[in-house]
Amino acid sequence: MNFRTPTATQIAAIKAVLFALCLIPLALYIQRGLDDALGANPIETITRASGEWTLRFLLITLAVTPLRRFSGLNWLLRLRRMLGLFTFFYACLHATTYFWLDQFFDLHGIAKDILKRPFITVGFSALVLLVPLAVTSSNAMIRRLGGRRWQSLHRSVYAIGVLAVIHYWWLVKADILKPAIYAVLLAVLLGMRGWWRELERRRQLAAAAPPSPPRGKVIPLVVKAPRQT
């Protein structure tokens, strides 16, 4: 297999494997549930686990672009949609554990929680903001929206990442070690984008004067950018 340019069949195979991998966390927790191995407070265990896996998938999704840039493997981009949708999938599982197992669909209680408890307000906002991204993930929707509008909509995932980390941070009582680790990872992933943006701006300024700058932002999808030093 040519790692630079896999064939369509190979991409399909990679996607199938990735799909199965993404289901492993769910499978493991189902297995633990069947084995009665979710601990003394199973509802808390699965609420925590689904929440943490949502955050992990979100970070993995955000890592695709940097990975692609560093490795030059542009086909990695073709896996991003599935990872994003799995983020949404685990977010839905997480929300379901809250709506069902924690609140038993007590709408009054849920509404009060969302309004009164900042960590739930923030978590719920992140979930709501994920919905349009999931809805517009199909090729047809990308075409309908047009690439640029689609892209600016999907940039809201950066804000969602920040909300998700705050949601976790505000939930813990005193030991902020784990949320802090996620915050650092997110900061690195977002910081790289900011840095690239800045480099791109400088490059355009330097090359600006003659004859006319390219319209809009240059998105190097295919051409490998020369390594900056």
Added chain:
Amino acid sequence: MLILPSNDTAPSEITPRDLFDNRRRFLQAAGLTLAAGAAAWIGAVPSARAATKLGPLARSPLSTDEAQTPFKSVTTYNNYYEFGTEKEDPAENAGKLQVRPWTVRVEGLVGKPRTFDIDDLIKLAPLEERIYRLRCVEAWSMVIPWLGFPLSALLKQVEPQGSAKYVQFVSHYDPKIMLRRPVLDWPYTEGLRLDEAMHPLTLLTLGLYGEVLPNQNGAPVRVIVPWKYGFKSAKSIVAIRLVEKEPPTAWNKAAPSEYGFYSNVNPQVDHPRWSQASERRIGEFRKRPTPMFNGYAEQVASLYQGMDLRRNF
């Protein structure tokens, strides 16, 4: 003060854990004996826990008859941050704690300050079984058969002076075996008003389920204050100090707006980040409403007469 027993009946129908275990061992042993064709006289095998059992135990009218949380949950789902901040951490890590030799200094504004050896402390007063509800500030709860005697029995021995208004508890801290990250200000400290500490419900606790305290539950000696959130009940105590001013307490120092000095269980006063109106009893599926003072209002409400419990949360 008049202390009325709660409406609960004595838990005479509960099979003590050691008896339960002995029956199992007996059956297992009997099976082996038959298979070996050996003499049928051999009865129960000596319990492996024989050395750790506490007794004899007096029943207490202050016990609840609610279903007890299984031993396994009580000993694997713990908040004992010195041994890790995940619920299963203490059960994994607290084995490193050496509970002998152990002494407890009782000092401060007392007539007779004294350092008690743990083995003398156990014999200081008759041990009782007290089946109490435990309500964690995280909105989960358990029902646990503790063993111990009223803290007042210990405090009376050292003769508190008139100026003593509060009691401070200091927990053991050993950075060699415990968490070094400053998640809380180690050593863990807690405190009670003297009248709270002298209240008959306040239990100097040495065991649970008929045995000495497992390390993860605060061995070898802790306090249990059943009408307050669990963190008020300090574990692995090395010093008890009688003082004049409200002593600093670990969680209050960490987040004063979230964990007050009193921290009485109160369904009407929410934690700033979550509701305290209901709780999940460990082992139950649906949440249940949280009663005022964790169901001990009849016994303790008078301690707080005239106080604004919203302000003194």
